[in-house]
């Protein structure tokens with residue numbers, strides 16, 4: 001398989017190469033012809049928010065994203081505002097209703113700000129839908145074409161956990177800025193002198209929170225319907241604190257660009273962080289988006305300077321001799337990591353650096369992770385206890401623990 005065939009258009013535009021993607025997101029080669037539901041990668045994370053104008057500003061100013069396209073009343077959209085934002089290969093679409101009768105308004109009333117659609121790029125929408133239907137998946141929207149002067153996009157949508165869906169997108173015959181109905185638009189925000197060109201290069205994984213007892217159902221869904229394979233499994237003590245616990249399994253598409261950890265609450269002495277999410281999101285949904293960066297220190301500094309708040313890590317985490325022995329040598333001096341609260345984990349393949357934001361909306365639901373991988377294909381299992389204790393401190397402040 002040649003590099004041209006393996007890279008997505010977005011990755012090429014972002015001047016990423018295969019070696020960078022292997023390191024950034026753990027990309028692997030695989031034989032697509034044997035896959036009943038081939039997925040090439042992420043198309044977009046489509047958010048429904050209470051104020052798309054301000055969410056678009058936040059993602060530009062605080063996350064360093066570039067505005068790429070727009071849809072709204074000026075473009076004939078009588079329902080909503082939508083802004084398309086890019087950072088490297090990552091694409092977010094933030095949508096907000098101004099018609100109270102819009103289904104977007106219903107979604108927002110039920111869930112608050114959240115990811116409604118984890119859209120995936122596929123080479124053959126019809127083949128995927130035929131397989132999904134045969135496996136009993138709910139097809140929300142049948143395969144159909146949308147066209148404008150830039151060409152044609154083929155789309156279809158399948159239901160996933162809660163009200164979350166996966167739109168399958170084949171934009172191979174389309175050259176427009178996003179989809180028909182959108183016009184190209186660029187940022188008016190002035191970048192600060194010396195600011196990095198971008199703060200992250202790609203989406204690494206999106207975590208789904210589902211109800212107690214539903215995790216295996218959704219692992220089975222991604223295995224059977226979408227041909228994903230199981231990457232790792234974390235159960236019980238690995239991710240339990242003294243009070244609350246969760247169970248998690250991870251599925252990934254063939255080339256590992258798309259990774260979905262799926263969490264369910266486990267019975268603990270207090271309310272699990274997953275229970276808090278399910279209560280405030282009003283059911284299952286996307287919990288966090290991990291953004292791949294090749295310089296987590298620079299990214300944290302830039303985001304923090306713009307007011308993004310991260311979970312605090314206690315100094316004891318860094319002085320723990322067990323941790324020091326386990327992680328060995330990493331790219332950044334441990335004092336630099338400690339100053340920023342960046343966590344480290346190592347496994348047999350390498351290490352990773354990671355840090356988590358506080359929830360970025362009004363509800364204690366969706367948040368972000370920054371992840372810098374150096375060989376490790378894990379998810380920071382060794383940090384789960386420290387991370388969950390940090391989350392529980394925040395839960396307690398909110399009166400939800």
Ligand SMILES: [Fe+2]
Nearest residue numbers: 207290369379
């Ligand atoms: Fe994560």
